[in-house]
Amino acid sequence: MRQAGPQDHAPLLALLCAHESQSMFPLSNLAGTGLPMRMWVADAAGTIAGMVGVTPQGMVLPQWPQGDWTAMARALSGVAVHGILGPADQVAGVCRVLDPGPARHARDEQGYRLTLADLRVPDCAGFDLQPVGDAVAGVVRAWRAAYEQELFASPPNAAQVKAARDVARWQATGSHRVLLHAGRPVALTGFNAVLPEVVQVGAVYVPPDLRGRGFARRAVGLHLAEARAAGVQRAVLFAASDAAARAY
Numbered sequence: 001m002r003q004a005g006p007q008d009h010a011p012l013l014a015l016l017c018a019h020e021s022q023s024m025f026p027l028s029n030l031a032g033t034g035l036p037m038r039m040w041v042a043d044a045a046g047t048i049a050g051m052v053g054v055t056p057q058g059m060v061l062p063q064w065p066q067g068d069w070t071a072m073a074r075a076l077s078g079v080a081v082h083g084i085l086g087p088a089d090q091v092a093g094v095c096r097v098l099d100p101g102p103a104r105h106a107r108d109e110q111g112y113r114l115t116l117a118d119l120r121v122p123d124c125a126g127f128d129l130q131p132v133g134d135a136v137a138g139v140v141r142a143w144r145a146a147y148e149q150e151l152f153a154s155p156p157n158a159a160q161v162k163a164a165r166d167v168a169r170w171q172a173t174g175s176h177r178v179l180l181h182a183g184r185p186v187a188l189t190g191f192n193a194v195l196p197e198v199v200q201v202g203a204v205y206v207p208p209d210l211r212g213r214g215f216a217r218r219a220v221g222l223h224l225a226e227a228r229a230a231g232v233q234r235a236v237l238f239a240a241s242d243a244a245a246r247a248y
Helices: 006-017 024-030 069-075 088-097 134-152 156-173 215-229 242-247
Strands: 038-044 047-054 059-063 110-115 127-131 176-181 184-194 198-205 234-239
Touching: 006 024, 006 038, 006 047, 024 047, 024 059, 024 184, 024 198, 038 069, 059 088, 069 088, 127 215, 134 156, 134 176, 134 184, 134 198, 176 215, 184 215, 198 215, 215 234, 215 242, 234 242
Parallel strands: 198 234
Antiparallel strands: 038 047, 047 059, 110 234, 127 176, 176 184, 184 198
């Protein structure tokens, strides 16, 4: 493998678009709208057969259907690895040759893909979806910290620091929304990767005492309807629990 350069943009795009729903983070990086990351590529017969991205935080994101993980390990020698995100079989291959440390979160998540022409939004009478403004930012920070602790077993202090950083970024980019019911914040949703034709839903959260009332599906539905009106054609997401899968 070798580190990717500007000349690799077109073939990288072709590889990632062929696996769109599994490659939204590196795709949005190529588009200049997503997580910063360095990329390495594997050449085969004049094309790019695979890639692996690494974020500054040490998250490894592979897209290499026939991966030579030993070669990848050599390429990433000296890179601190704190997590791996990608297709389950590829994550397993990376884990065999890299040591991400003890896992706080290790789970296969059900993937979903929707053509937005087929979107069905639930009845949302009495509900309002709004950007994360200053009036609700404190609530959203608390929700995000709770999300980090619930899903990733993050220590409380670390969860609060990450929550503050995440919410500040969401406010700057306008990527996330809060669902209000009778003026009360009841759910959070957002897009954690955005391209002109496709978005990836992420950071969906409903406080435990408000779950089971259809708030998550309304928040996601309204946000996707907003994206569809702006010209987005497809959406993808991954469900972290059976309850989330039922909502989606």
